[in-house]
Amino acid sequence: MKPAQIGLVVRGHGRHYVVEDENGERVHCLTRGKKSDCVVGDRVRWQRSSDHEGVIDKLEPRRNLLFRQDEWKTKSFAANLDRLLVLVAAEPQFSESQLTRALIAADSAGITTDILLNKTDLPQAEAARQRLAPYKAMGQRVLELSLKGRPDEARETLMPLLENQATLVLGPSGTGKSTLINLLVPDAGAQVGEISQALNSGRHTTTTTQWYWLDDRRETALLDSPGFQEFGLRQIPAPELASHMADFKPFLGECRFHNCSHRHEPGCAVLTAVEAGKISPSRYRIYDELWQELSSPPRY
Ligand SMILES: Nc1nc2c(ncn2[C@@H]2O[C@H](COP(=O)(O)OP(=O)(O)OP(=O)(O)O)[C@@H](O)[C@H]2O)c(=O)[nH]1
Numbered sequence: 189m190k191p192a193q194i195g196l197v198v199r200g201h202g203r204h205y206v207v208e209d210e211n212g213e214r215v216h217c218l219t220r221g222k223k224s225d226c227v228v229g230d231r232v233r234w235q236r237s238s239d240h241e242g243v244i245d246k247l248e249p250r251r252n253l254l255f256r257q258d259e260w261k262t263k264s265f266a267a268n269l270d271r272l273l274v275l276v277a278a279e280p281q282f283s284e285s286q287l288t289r290a291l292i293a294a295d296s297a298g299i300t301t302d303i304l305l306n307k308t309d310l311p312q313a314e315a316a317r318q319r320l321a322p323y324k325a326m327g328q329r330v331l332e333l334s335l336k337g338r339p340d341e342a343r344e345t346l347m348p349l350l351e352n353q354a355t356l357v358l359g360p361s362g363t364g365k366s367t368l369i370n371l372l373v374p375d376a377g378a379q380v381g382e383i384s385q386a387l388n389s390g391r392h393t394t395t396t397t398q399w400y401w402l403d404d405r406r407e408t409a410l411l412d413s414p415g416f417q418e419f420g421l422r423q424i425p426a427p428e429l430a431s432h433m434a435d436f437k438p439f440l441g442e443c444r445f446h447n448c449s450h451r452h453e454p455g456c457a458v459l460t461a462v463e464a465g466k467i468s469p470s471r472y473r474i475y476d477e478l479w480q481e482l483s484s485p486p487r488y
């Protein structure tokens with residue numbers, strides 16, 4: 189065994205990981221025993237066991253972990269993220285429920301989110317803009333771009349935002365995720381190939397988080413994860429939900445009952461805010477649906 193060093197996990201599959209050393213070399217690593225609790229973005233203490241293989245000894249403490257949880261399983265997107273970028277588009281029409289779920293998961297993990305509205309060149313952009321108005325009003329940043337129509341402008345807007353950070357991109361299919369990655373990562377295909385090769389596997393590239401470096405110094409990273417469609421939030425207790433919704437926050441603590449669910453109680457400041465148009469009906473409907481989902485007992 190060679191001396192222990194700290195590395196970055198750039199791909200995970202079961203007990204098999206690809207760890208990048210400080211020179212950028214990627215090594216196929218296994219965890220000791222059956223444990224496989226590392227995720228992409230983790231820093232790990234590891235040792236080389238041969239020229240091309242290594243063993244992970246220990247997971248270094250994480251700053252954060254973004255994950256989703258349904259009744260049956262927990263799925264991690266990535267650890268140690270600086271930013272989440274949720275990509276939506278003028279078309280296909282995005283689901284506000286999915287968008288809200290992503291925002292809540294990121295908030296509860298302590299990760300800043302930006303929304304990117306793509307395809308603003310299309311006539312449907314105005315409708316999408318209107319659906320995003322409540323999000324802007326609650327202080328959420330919404331970037332409007334046309335990744336394909338005005339790629340230079342998109343790059344100039346995005347690069348300063350992403351610089352020296354690790355940003356996870358999530359979004360429904362067909363919104364322009366591949367367009368975004370190809371715009372910012374000219375050698376994206378090669379990077380995917382290299383990591384897959386280190387793992388000795390061409391498979392699983394679409395079912396796991398993919399790590400891309402945007403610069404030669406390896407300081408700016410983009411991460412691409414599948415799994416936006418079924419975004420379970422079982423990790424969040426229902427009474428905590430409202431505290432992760434920026435438009436609800438100003439009214440929390442103002443209700444008559446300290447343990448108000450903001451669903452039917454008299455003297456509820458949130459319900460009053462909904463009636464007064466200070467919280468959008470669609471956001472409130474999503475809150476109500478999420479509350480029911482999170483407070484129902486698991487079916488298994
Ligand atoms: N009009 C318009 N079309 C765009 C824009 N950006 C991407 N598209 C188109 O939208 C379609 C989907 O883009 P992709 O980048 O493949 O989307 P994706 O999110 O990777 O989709 P999946 O591969 O299904 O996950 C393609 O036909 C793109 O050419 C844009 O700014 N304006």
Ligand SMILES: [Zn+2]
Nearest residue numbers: 443448450456
């Ligand atoms: Zn209330």
